[in-house]
Amino acid sequence: MSTIQIAFQIVLMFFVLVSIHEWGHFYFAKRAGILVREFAIGFGPKLFSFKKGETRYTLRLLPIGGFVRMAGEDPEIIQIHPGQTIGVRLMNREITHIYVDQLDRLTDALIGTVEQIDLERDLFIKLNVNEEISRLPVHPQAMMISKGRETQIAPWNRQFGSKTVGQRALSIVAGPVMNFLLAFVLFITVVFMTGIPASVKVSSVNPGSPAEKAGLQAGDIIVSVNHEPIGTDSSKLTSLIKQSVNKPMVWVIERNQEQLRKDITPEDKGGGLVGVVLMHGYRSASPMEGLRYGGVNMVNATVSILDSFAKLATLQFKMEDLGGPVRIVEFTSEQAEAGFAQYIFWAGLLSLYLGLFNLLPFPALDGSRLVFLGFEAIRGKPVDPSRESMVHFVGFAMLMLLMIAVTYNDILRLMKG
Known part of the structure; x- marks a missing residue:
């Protein structure tokens, strides 16, 4: 590969x-x-990002996790206080954009001093424009712009x-x-x-071992040992071998869809060995x-x-x-x-x-x-x-x-x- x-x-x-x-x-x-501000894969500096709907999707440098940033989980980055000068842009007498800096660059926005503001519950800004105070409603998806970056407001019911x-x-x-x-x-x-496991099979036979002398071959399916069905339980077979050191055992194997009897006597090595490597046979589930x-x-x-x-x-x-x-x-x-x-x-x-x-x-x-x-x-x-x-x-x-x-x-x- x-x-x-x-x-x-x-x-x-x-x-x-x-x-x-x-x-x-x-x-x-x-x-x-809940307003989801960001869906991020990774941490650290951004490598790639795009915005779809209300959420920005980002891929970050360090591949050690990810996060979903929900409104209200962390303190909002931009705060506006009474006495602060801001700019607002309206559509149908409703504020859709709020500018907190670079106000001198605005050409089609109202510039005024904040008298009162609530962007969570009642959604309004009381703005003083040339000594004329107006109470303007704020759209629930209004954008706040700071240093050229837009951040959607998060009313309380979206937090x-x-x-x-x-x-x-x-x-x-x-x-x-x-x-x-x-x-x-x-x-x-x-x-x-x-x-899934369907049988216990012989993977290989060691030369000169009791298994080779008895005629076992790679690919043989072990059906029973000493009249005990083996099925898929290789640990059961191992246990039976250890219990029969230097004692003849009767193995029934299946080869080419034919059942054969083999007499095997385990050697007294390592607690009992017959000289085979076992594996499972599988069938479709x-x-x-x-x-x-x-x-x-x-x-x-x-x-x-x-x-x-x-x-x-x-x-x-x-x-x-x-x-x-x-x-x-x-x-x-x-x-x-x-x-x-x-x-x-x-x-x-x-x-x-x-x-x-x-x-x-x-x-x-x-x-x-x-x-x-x-x-x-x-x-x-x-x-x-x-x-x-x-x-x-x-x-x-x-x-x-x-x-x-x-x-x-x-x-x-x-x-x-």
């Missing part, structure tokens, strides 16, 4: 995983009537904080849920691509089997991920055990080279990990925001937004420090080979 193709698959996977997570936030925020606890919680939890749904779909896809086995894979992966989180929480790890973006990219390239099914499975695993990680009650993550909403539901009033913002800011800084540390560790590991 070419380096360009591998690089494309890596970029595509990260783009899809982050995009579908942020789309979950975006979709349910829009359904609740995140105006919505019910349930609507806000849904817009937050939807991101991880979309990752769970994607993971489930990918795990099911892998089942249909690879099939039915739709219901695809759902069931996809679900089993997802449950098993979830248990494994949660176990790793528990080890992190109890400090049962070494720094060398942690991996950052560099190691993830390295391992993703290995999975892409291993085949499309392996690549899809790894993408499903990462999507599941991303969803579970974001639900951790750690500041700056979705789980922490849900905790604050839980406090609000219990107390009947929200936590002070400035305090909550500070908690999330500190948490984000800690996550960035951890990211830098594990990335440094990854680079050292690569340099050491």
